[in-house]
Amino acid sequence: MIFYPKSYFNSILDIDVKFFLKNNIKAVLLDIDNTLIDKDNNMVEGLDEWVKKLQENDIKFCILSNTNRKEKAERMSKILDIPFIYFAKKPLKFGFKKAKKIVNIENNENIAVIGDQILTDVLGANRCKMHSILVAPVKSTDIWVTKFNRLIEKQILKQYFRKNNIEIDKNKCKN
């Protein structure tokens, strides 16, 4: 199912080195909004250490965000010391292709995409045959387009969670 993530985690910090090694993932493309930061631009605590630890295990990173605010993507890029692409228009493929060149990994299945939205992050990753990882949004206050998308996502997710017997973090998924 093109809308189902290959993996799901309650937080990005729950994804450990072992997971990446086991799944043969050599590079990670990161969404920003509600994945790395909340609506007030507060970064997930411990994110920089998480990135560093994976980099020590030879995992490459690139930010792949739909934000049209360059300074926002640039700020995250500086804090985490990784390259960035903004205004990526996920789920369109071109941003993913550009990011693939930056991380310089030959096979798409060795690239993971981490994000909080099915209709952009997961769908785009799946279309590119990359490893899609859905995380619960950092906080549930969204702009209206995202709110609309989440209504659709909720229905898809309900089926996905049921099918895979996944326990969700109810506090995070409350709308």
Ligand SMILES: [Mg+2]
């Ligand atoms: Mg997002």
